[in-house]
Structures are given as structure tokens and as C-alpha cells.
Amino acid sequence: MKAEHIRVRFAPSPTGPLHIGGVRTALYNFLFARKLGGTMILRIEDTDQNRFVAGAEDYIVKSLAWCGLDFDESPEKGGPHAPYRQSERSEIYRKYIHQLVESGHAYYAFDTEEALNLAREQAKQNGGNTFQYDQITRKTLQNSIALPEAEWKKRLADGAPYVIRIKIPENEQVVVNDIIRGEVIVNSSNLDDKVLFKSDGLPTYHLANVVDDYLMKITHVIRGEEWLPSAPLHVLLYRYFGWEDIMPQFAHLPLILKPDGNGKLSKRDGDRLGFPVFPTEWKDPKTGEIYSGYRESGYLPEAVINILAHLGWNPGTEQELFTSAELIQQFSLERVGKHGSKFDPEKAKWFNHQYMQRKSDEELSILLKPYLEQHGLSPASGYLDKVIGLVRERASLVPDLWNTSWFFFIRPEKYDPQVYQKIWLPGTTGWIKDFAREVEALAVFNKDTLHTLVVDYTTKTGVKMGQLMNPLRLLMVGSNQGPGMMELADVLGKDEFLERIKTGFEKLNL
Ligand code: GLU
Numbered sequence: 001m002k003a004e005h006i007r008v009r010f011a012p013s014p015t016g017p018l019h020i021g022g023v024r025t026a027l028y029n030f031l032f033a034r035k036l037g038g039t040m041i042l043r044i045e046d047t048d049q050n051r052f053v054a055g056a057e058d059y060i061v062k063s064l065a066w067c068g069l070d071f072d073e074s075p076e077k078g079g080p081h082a083p084y085r086q087s088e089r090s091e092i093y094r095k096y097i098h099q100l101v102e103s104g105h106a107y108y109a110f111d112t113e114e115a116l117n118l119a120r121e122q123a124k125q126n127g128g129n130t131f132q133y134d135q136i137t138r139k140t141l142q143n144s145i146a147l148p149e150a151e152w153k154k155r156l157a158d159g160a161p162y163v164i165r166i167k168i169p170e171n172e173q174v175v176v177n178d179i180i181r182g183e184v185i186v187n188s189s190n191l192d193d194k195v196l197f198k199s200d201g202l203p204t205y206h207l208a209n210v211v212d213d214y215l216m217k218i219t220h221v222i223r224g225e226e227w228l229p230s231a232p233l234h235v236l237l238y239r240y241f242g243w244e245d246i247m248p249q250f251a252h253l254p255l256i257l258k259p260d261g262n263g264k265l266s267k268r269d270g271d272r273l274g275f276p277v278f279p280t281e282w283k284d285p286k287t288g289e290i291y292s293g294y295r296e297s298g299y300l301p302e303a304v305i306n307i308l309a310h311l312g313w314n315p316g317t318e319q320e321l322f323t324s325a326e327l328i329q330q331f332s333l334e335r336v337g338k339h340g341s342k343f344d345p346e347k348a349k350w351f352n353h354q355y356m357q358r359k360s361d362e363e364l365s366i367l368l369k370p371y372l373e374q375h376g377l378s379p380a381s382g383y384l385d386k387v388i389g390l391v392r393e394r395a396s397l398v399p400d401l402w403n404t405s406w407f408f409f410i411r412p413e414k415y416d417p418q419v420y421q422k423i424w425l426p427g428t429t430g431w432i433k434d435f436a437r438e439v440e441a442l443a444v445f446n447k448d449t450l451h452t453l454v455v456d457y458t459t460k461t462g463v464k465m466g467q468l469m470n471p472l473r474l475l476m477v478g479s480n481q482g483p484g485m486m487e488l489a490d491v492l493g494k495d496e497f498l499e500r501i502k503t504g505f506e507k508l509n510l
Pocket of ligand 1: 010011013205209223224
């Protein structure tokens with residue numbers, strides 16, 4: 001027997017930027033497809049015109065590309081089942097919805113928004129149950145089941161606005177087989193008659209999603225847990241279309257939770273709690289509000305992928321850092337847990353630090369380059385390598401490279417007054433002047449000769465090591481930050497070392 005060809009899809013709605021929960025769904029689809037030699041599809045589910053946000057599709061495509069997730073079939077790339085944008089497929093859904101109406105599994109409903117709101121109000125007043133359009137209520141509402149045939153046909157002929165709803169059966173057990181959760185059984189009496197097709201001639205998510213999964217020959221639907229409540233409805237649709245035998249397998253991924261575990265990580269949590277929840281920065285086209293992104297905050301895509309891989313999946317071993325090839329090789333849906341995973345911002349940084357440390361000096365210099373260019377700097381590559389060598393270990397995020405190294409390229413303009421207050425003793429100016437004179441006389445200036453000089457000087461004068469080093473650091477860097485003083489001086493070189501003492505004294509009026 002020929003092995004089944006795996007086909008999965010990531011099916012975002014372009015209603016805004018892609019939250020990392022969505023990126024994780026895309027990632028798990030990607031890993032699953034790549035591992036099994038399957039096909040990965042991007043389908044844009046844009047049938048809800050009211051929720052359409054300009055720029056969102058472009059954002060989704062570009063931010064996933066930044067994460068290294070690519071597609072075999074997509075709106076951009078095309079493919080055997082094009083178009084891959086649902087708004088361009090409306091004729092297809094029209095045909096299928098009529099099939100359901102004809103087989104008696106869907107019906108026309110003419111209820112206005114006001115009438116439905118009224119029904120909701122009344123339900124509230126009569127005992128607090130929320131109103132559902134379902135097996136019971138449909139009998140009293142304006143639809144092709146409750147109205148006489150002549151009446152609803154006339155309304156249709158007159159062009160009255162309508163929607164088409166699914167006719168949920170009474171008291172049937174609907175079974176959703178989920179790879180992650182096992183059998184999920186729901187009694188159909190608890191389901192409502194969801195709208196499948198709207199008066200604007202476009203389908204709702206449910207119809208379009210099922211029809212497209214069928215037409216695009218999707219074998220596995222891997223998506224977020226928030227879609228689990230819709231799955232029984234989808235199973236019924238497969239049944240009514242006669243496609244149950246080739247229904248895809250479902251895998252509903254657990255939620256990503258807030259760091260304290262209280263509820264789903266939301267798009268506002270990130271900026272509120274100080275970490276990004278979007279892969280790349282997003283500017284809301286309506287409000288102009290900016291939401292920070294992993295890329296702009298200085299995360300590496302490989303770290304983001306690893307952070308997300310571990311939020312739901314576990315390899316079953318102690319291994320934490322994976323190359324993308326290793327993730328592909330080891331990923332399985334069987335190892336995705338049922339329970340939500342808390343997002344841990346510190347762990348996210350830790351991941352990034354690890355991936356930064358795996359980069360070569362050359363790769364890190366490439367990451368530092370934009371900052372240098374921004375300041376009009378073009379240091380010699382040998383110099384750059386030395387600097388990178390000194391600062392790399394402390395860099396967790398890309399901007400750390402610049403924040404911990406800028407003083408190698410630019411002389412400080414300011415000197416931290418608090419540090420100055422604390423370390424500058426009555427004798428300091430004199431000690432530094434004496435010491436500088438001795439440095440000037442050095443024939444060879446490097447960290448070893450400097451070290452010897454410092455030891456000699458402190459022994460000779462009784463000045464403590466710190467009493468010499470701390471002021472020197474303040475003069476070199478402008479603060480008490482930076483790598484070891486000897487290494488710092490070594491890289492700066494003798495002339496610059498002395499120059500910084502001189503300009504520092506001038507600026508501090510000493
Ligand atoms: N369009 C849905 C979403 O935005 C897709 C859900 C699914 O994968 O079935 O998440």
C-alpha cells in the first residue's frame with residue numbers, strides 16, 4: 001500500500017499580526033510536514049470582511065519567513081489547489097453550501113440582528129440561559145424550517161437578506177478523534193446551528209475551512225486549542241458532505257499561558273510585562289500603536305523557534321537546544337502535551353543567549369554592523385574581532401553587543417556622576433597622573449606589561465588596586481561597566497588609553 005502523503009496547512013485569518021501562539025501552530029505544522037516528507041500549505045482565511053486588517057497578510061508571510069518557516073503552496077507561490085486566499089474562492093463555497101441545503105443539512109434563516117438580540121435579551125430574563133440558535137429555538141424563528149415553504153421561498157425570491165445555518169441533529173454523539181487529546185465526545189444537543197454562509201455571499205470560517213481542507217487534500221489539521229469546540233461541527237460537516245472516510249486527523253495544541261499561569265497569553269501581555277509576543281514589530285494601521293517584536297528586541301530566529309518548540313512539545317530527553325534539522329527529526333505530535341505551557345520570559349532570554357554564544361565572532365560582527373553604521377563607524381576588522389571576543393559572552397540579545405561595546409569605538413562624553421562621587425578620592429587625580437606618566441614611558445603596551453606596571457605602582461605607593469582601576473575604568477568607559485580593565489586597555493591601545501585620561505580630566509575639570 002502506498003504511504004499516505006502528508007499535507008498540512010497553516011490557515012491564519014489576516015485580522016492582525018501573528019501572535020507567537022500562531023507562530024507555534026505554524027512551526028508544529030512545519031516540523032510535522034518536514035519530518036514526514038509532507039507538504040506545507042499556507043491558506044489565508046479572509047472571508048470575514050469586517051475583521052480584515054490591511055497589512056496583516058504581508059506581516060504573516062514576512063514574519064514566518066524571518067522565523068525560517070517556508071511553505072510549499074501558498075498565495076504567493078501558488079500550487080495545484082490555488083487560489084490559496086479564501087476570498088478568491090467564493091464560487092466554490094457557494095456550490096457546496098447548496099449541496100448541504102439540498103440534502104437538508106442546512107437551512108435559510110432570515111432573522112435580523114435586532115430580532116436575535118431581542119431573543120438573547122428574553123432568554124436572559126427568563127432564567128439566565130444564554131440564547132442559542134438550535135434544535136429548540138429554530139422552531140420559533142424566521143427560517144426555512146419554521147416558516148411555510150411558500151413564505152420562505154417568496155422571501156428568497158424577493159431578495160430578503162438571509163444566512164444559511166447548519167441543521168444540527170438532535171441528541172447524537174459526535175466523536176472527534178484528536179491525536180493529542182484522544183477521543184473527545186460531544187452530544188449534538190449542546191451544539192448550536194452555526195452560520196455557514198452569510199448574506200454577503202461569503203462563507204463563514206467553518207464552511208470554508210472544511211471545504212478547503214477537503215479540496216486541498218489536507219491529512220492533518222494541527223491548530224490551537226481554541227478551535228476544539230468547533231471540531232464537532234466540522235466532523236458533522238464532513239459527514240454531511242460524505243467525506244467522513246477521508247476526514248483529516250485533528251491535533252489541537254495546548255494554550256500558551258501567561259507567565260503566572262493565569263490564562264492565555266494575550267497580545268497585550270507582552271508590552272505590559274516587558275517581553276514581545278509578536279515575531280516582528282507590528283504597527284496597528286488604525287491606532288498607530290506599536291507592538292514590539294522578537295526580531296526588533298534582538299532575538300535570533302533560531303532561538304524563537306526553540307522557545308516555541310518547547311512551549312507544548314517536549315523531546316523526552318534533557319536536550320534543550322536544537323538545530324532546525326534536529327527539531328524536524330525529533331518532533332512528533334505524540335509528544336505534545338495536553339496542558340497549557342507557561343511562557344517564561346527569562347527562559348526565552350536564556351535561549352537567545354545560548355544561540356548568541358553559538359555564533360562565530362564573524363557572525364556576531366555582522367549583527368553588530370548596523371549599530372556601527374548608524375554611528376558612522378567602520379572599524380578595521382581586526383579591531384572588531386578583538387572587541388567581539390571581549391564582549392560576546394555577556395550578550396544575551398543582539399543590542400547587548402552594542403550596549404556592551406560602544407566605548408571601544410566612541411570616547412565617552414559623560415562620566416557617571418554617582419560612580420565618580422563614590423570612587424574619586426582626594427588622592428585619585430594625583431595617582432592617575434603619576435600612573436599615566438609611567439604608562440607613557442612603557443616601551444611595550446599590552447595587558448601583561450600594564451598589569452606588571454599596576455602591581456609595581458600599587459606596591460610602591462600603597463594605593464589599592466581598586467583605587468587605581470576604578471577611576472581608570474571611569475575614564476575609559478564613562479561608567480563602572482565593561483570587561484576586564486587590562487583587556488580593555490589592551491584593545492584600546494596606548495595612545496587612546498592616554499588620550500582618554502587626558503580628555504576625561506578636561507571634561508571633569510580636574
Ligand atoms: N482561520 C483560523 C485561524 O485564524 C484557522 C483555524 C484552523 O486552523 O482551522 O486560526
